[in-house]
Amino acid sequence: MHSDVRTFRKVADRHLAETYERFPQDASALGLKQYDGDLGGNDPSTHLADIRQVMQTLTEVEAIPDDHFPADDWLDRRGFLAHLRTSLFFNGRERWRTNPQLHCDRAVDAIFLLVIRNARSLRKALPAIESRLAKLPRFLNEGAACVRSPVPLWVELAVKSCAGAETFLREIDLPLQAVSQDVARTGGLIRGAIRAFKKYAATIQKVQPGQPGSFALGRESFEYLLRERTGLDYSVPEIRGLGERLVARLSADLKKEAAKFGRKKAGEIIEEAAARWIPKTGSLLEEYQESTVRVRAQFEAADLVSFPKGEQCRVMAVPPFLRHQFPTAAYLQPPQYSRDQTGIFWVNDLSTTLSDPEERAAEVRQHYGLEFTCAHEAYPGHHLQFVIQNQHPSKLRRLFHHAIFYEGWTLWCEKMAVDQGVIDLPEARLIQLHDALWRAHRILIDCGLQEGSMSYQDACRQLEEGVHFTPARARGDVNWYTSSPTIPMSYLLGRLEVERLHTQLVGREGWSLRKFNDWMLSHGALPWSWIWQSRMRAGAS
DSSP states (O other): HHHHHHHHHHHHHHHHHHHHHHHHHHHHHTGGGGGGTTOHHHHHHHHHHHHHHHHHHHHHHTOOOTOOHHHHHHHHHHHHHHHHHHHHHHHHHHHHHHHHHHHHHHHHHHHHHHHHHTTTTTHHHHHHHHHHHHHHHHOOOOHHOOOSSOOOHHHHHHHHHHHHHHHHHHHHHHHHHHHHHHHHHHHHHHHHHHHHHHHHHHTTTOOOOOOOOOOOOOHHHHHHHHHHHHOOOOOHHHHHHHHHHHHHHHHHHHHHHGGGGOSSSSHHHHHHHHHHOOTTTHHHHHHHHHHHHHHHHHHTTTTTTTOOOEEEEEEEOOOOGGGGGOEEEEEEEEOOOSOOEEEEEOOOOOOGGOHHHHHHHHHHHHHTTTTHHHHTSSSSHHHHHHHHHTTOOOOOGGGGGGHHEEEEHHHHHHHHHHHHTOOOOOTHHHHHHHHHHHHHHHHHHHHHHHHHHSSSSHHHHHHHHHHHOHHHHHHHHHHHHHHHHTHHHHHHHHHHHHHHHHIIIIIIIIOOOOHHHHHTTTBBBBOHHHHHHHHOOOOOO
16 A cells, blocks of 8 residues: 555544544444444534634645555545535535524434434433433534524524424334333433424524525535536536436427327326325335335346345334324435444335325325335435445445435436336336436526526426426425535436446446446445546556
8 A cells, every 4th residue: 555545544534533523423323333322512613623624634635646546545535535625615604604404403313313223222222312312402502602694594494393303302202211211311301302492493583694595605616516526527507508408308208208198298197097006915014015125136137236245125114203204215324334234214104194095095195106216215226325335345435425426326226127127117117207307407406596596486486387396395395405505416417427337338348237237336425427537547447
């Protein structure tokens, strides 16, 4: 190993160790259980100290030449630089002051993640949960002291998140007391946490807000973030032009596919198919379990991707006390540094809470096309990708989470599932095209919101008119877009990058599809352009 590589690893290890001490809840989320009961500082001095540390580490890493870095080490360095630069980008813009939702979310996640990962063994996790509950009021008070000129929308969302946190805490109250040896103490900690969230919500609403559209980054900053998060050297007009072409193309493809079913619109065809659908197993959970096994088996039988030994994805019903905290389905990846690499694919069947037969049937219909969800969340989507990433010999590589990779990969999985006949619903291609069109509109909205050329209302209207979202669903999507620049556009842009690589490696160089998919997953969640650069550095083989 060259001395420059050793120096880089030493700098990276020191930075991570210092970060874990400052933010132990982040270390706990990675599977470092010695931090499970801790909750770090959240006052301005903590965030300013973090900025200074990131700046120092970035200066040191940038000073290490990369000419002696082998391809894999070069990827570690490039990914770590992006990690540092994006961290400095958001902290330097003081998102910890302008986005009060960050403090609320970090507080509830500190409890939520411990409960989720230990849902079947709450007694064992209770000391860590209680320790964090006791520290939570201090954490929120410090966060409230940070807030300055907050974005009005983010204040509104933070208040709703606080209300959701209260609901969550009330729902876990009885399950925690049931395994507690000191019921009064446990109940008191829950009540204290609830009061802390109420106080936080009341406090941030009294702070003088910033401008409504102050979430926008501006073109120059957005383009900088684009390069560091997606690896794409595009200007905003170039991205917008690509998005417009994709919307036009996918709209035409969707119309052509819908014509195969008569003169109805795509949405009407999908709704009617859902209305006719009845789970074969009779139970929605069992349907997800059966479909997950079947989709995995079909991908394996078709020899489309390798499956590592010992991997396991457990398809489980959301615990009753967490039902209202989940969408219809969700995936919880294994911690990066945990020996247990079992992923959890949660199914939230709200029909079991309803007594009216028609209401139950309507709720079940919301899950029509669940095979796509299985391919996206489990096999060979997020679960397989994260399990393989967590086996990477570089512990640093396990930390990288570039959406252009992991969401581009899942859309590629959905496309493969249709192209290879894994999903054989009559409306399969129609559903896939409709979802791709939605992701194309995201590209335009992401650019418009962050450049400042599109208002919040315009963004909602585009989803309502472009993909026929309800106003409530459109608002929910756009709320997320405002605080997650570059991620909404990464889904379809990521799949396009995969398709370009596929054309080169499978179409021109003759790779099998399995070799291609395995090669992609072997790198971890980094931008595709950097993965290609590393291949060029190593020399094509």
